[in-house]
Amino acid sequence: MGLFFSAVQWLFFILASSLVAPIAIAGLFHLSPADTAEFVQRTMFVLGLSGIIQALIGHRLPINEGPAGLWWGVFAIYAGFAGTIYSSTEQALQSLEGGMIVSGVIFIFLAAFGLLEKMAKLFTPTVTFIYLLLLILQLSGSFLNGMFGLPNEAGTVRPLIMAGSAMTLIAAFYFSAHHVHWIRQYSVIISLGFGWLLFLLIGEAPLMSASDKQLFSLPGLFVFGPPLFDSGTIVTAAFITLLLTANMIASVRVMEEVMTHLNSSIQKGSYRSAGLAAGLNQMLGGSFSAIGSVPISGAAGFVAQTGNASIRPFFVGSLLVVGMSIFPPVMNILASLPAPVGYAVTFVIFARMAGFAFAEMDKEKNKERVRLVAGISLLAGVGAMFVPAAAFTNFPAAAASILNNGLILGTIISICVEQFLLAMTKQKAHN
Numbered sequence: 001m002g003l004f005f006s007a008v009q010w011l012f013f014i015l016a017s018s019l020v021a022p023i024a025i026a027g028l029f030h031l032s033p034a035d036t037a038e039f040v041q042r043t044m045f046v047l048g049l050s051g052i053i054q055a056l057i058g059h060r061l062p063i064n065e066g067p068a069g070l071w072w073g074v075f076a077i078y079a080g081f082a083g084t085i086y087s088s089t090e091q092a093l094q095s096l097e098g099g100m101i102v103s104g105v106i107f108i109f110l111a112a113f114g115l116l117e118k119m120a121k122l123f124t125p126t127v128t129f130i131y132l133l134l135l136i137l138q139l140s141g142s143f144l145n146g147m148f149g150l151p152n153e154a155g156t157v158r159p160l161i162m163a164g165s166a167m168t169l170i171a172a173f174y175f176s177a178h179h180v181h182w183i184r185q186y187s188v189i190i191s192l193g194f195g196w197l198l199f200l201l202i203g204e205a206p207l208m209s210a211s212d213k214q215l216f217s218l219p220g221l222f223v224f225g226p227p228l229f230d231s232g233t234i235v236t237a238a239f240i241t242l243l244l245t246a247n248m249i250a251s252v253r254v255m256e257e258v259m260t261h262l263n264s265s266i267q268k269g270s271y272r273s274a275g276l277a278a279g280l281n282q283m284l285g286g287s288f289s290a291i292g293s294v295p296i297s298g299a300a301g302f303v304a305q306t307g308n309a310s311i312r313p314f315f316v317g318s319l320l321v322v323g324m325s326i327f328p329p330v331m332n333i334l335a336s337l338p339a340p341v342g343y344a345v346t347f348v349i350f351a352r353m354a355g356f357a358f359a360e361m362d363k364e365k366n367k368e369r370v371r372l373v374a375g376i377s378l379l380a381g382v383g384a385m386f387v388p389a390a391a392f393t394n395f396p397a398a399a400a401s402i403l404n405n406g407l408i409l410g411t412i413i414s415i416c417v418e419q420f421l422l423a424m425t426k427q428k429a430h431n
Helices: 002-018 020-028 033-057 069-081 089-112 115-120 125-147 159-176 181-185 187-201 231-261 271-287 298-306 311-325 328-334 339-362 367-385 397-403 406-430
Strands: 065-067 293-295
Touching: 002 020, 002 033, 002 065, 002 187, 002 298, 002 311, 002 328, 002 339, 020 033, 020 065, 020 069, 033 065, 033 271, 033 293, 033 311, 033 328, 065 069, 069 089, 069 231, 069 397, 089 115, 089 231, 089 271, 115 231, 115 271, 125 159, 125 231, 125 339, 125 367, 125 406, 159 181, 159 187, 159 339, 181 187, 187 298, 187 339, 231 271, 231 293, 231 298, 231 339, 231 397, 231 406, 271 293, 298 339, 311 328, 367 406, 397 406
Parallel strands: none
Antiparallel strands: 065 293
């Protein structure tokens, strides 16, 4: 029974952290409600299957796969290419299918030749600290907007939703620090249940739409048409893959730190096996006309909050996600979870990750170097978060996906600055 409840917690955590992206992307491409539902279904199927693949043959850690923010950005850019560079929306989506398949091939190439292990060495405690802090800062805006009931037609904060979110947030903090072990262990699902019930009582929970879909439905392959492999998409996919490897390595490192802190045994899979699994997952995203996935760093906060680092509940939870995705009525029920509730509970999980970030910084002995690297990287990364996405319209998709993503830009700068300072230190030592 404990395994079942822990697995259901994973199911809701994966759902809460993954539903927004496919719905938003479907809106960018003006998909019909039926096509949007199928796009969400295919994405959840791929995310669940990707988590299973990583658990079996990849990093073998309880890290769920979520829609990669980088691919989300590229989808947004390509939505603007429909009717200009591409003759239709379908053609733009076919090119994205090809891009994810190319990304998968590059992932497998990097893993096969041992290049991921070399890249992992660049993720020092300083870089990991900056990555985590930028991740928290980047998501903070989305969390608060969601908890305030934004966006909406009026464009103003909805006090009732804000009050409900605040109560859910307080409850989530209370349950996560409860003196009773089982309440603390299942705090995520208890908090989600509390928030859902609260929003039903105040009349702010969305009604489940009547579904005329059949009971059982397998996701289709190449729904938008055969994949296209044009030069621009291939170059973009190459850059995206390099950045996704950085994201994957950071997520694995953070989870290993959390599991060590919890005194949990770590069944380590190599970065090579994680990269091979990631390559397969990218190819799945393209083949099923979904979104490319990436290991989610927030999983570390989830494990820290529940105190359960076992991979078995995660594996069963991923199986539940796959099962849910092929039964549309079930997914329709779970998808009716009020978004502010998901944001409030996830806020608590990510709040704990700030502690992991500063713990990484404390590992560095040269505090002066850490402060300088952090100052430059955070200034650039956080600054980029305030630049409108439309400002990069005339840039190539690969460049725009970096410059318009403060997390990636700041992380790249931190690696470059730190390696430069380390090289300067070694040169002075030789002289």
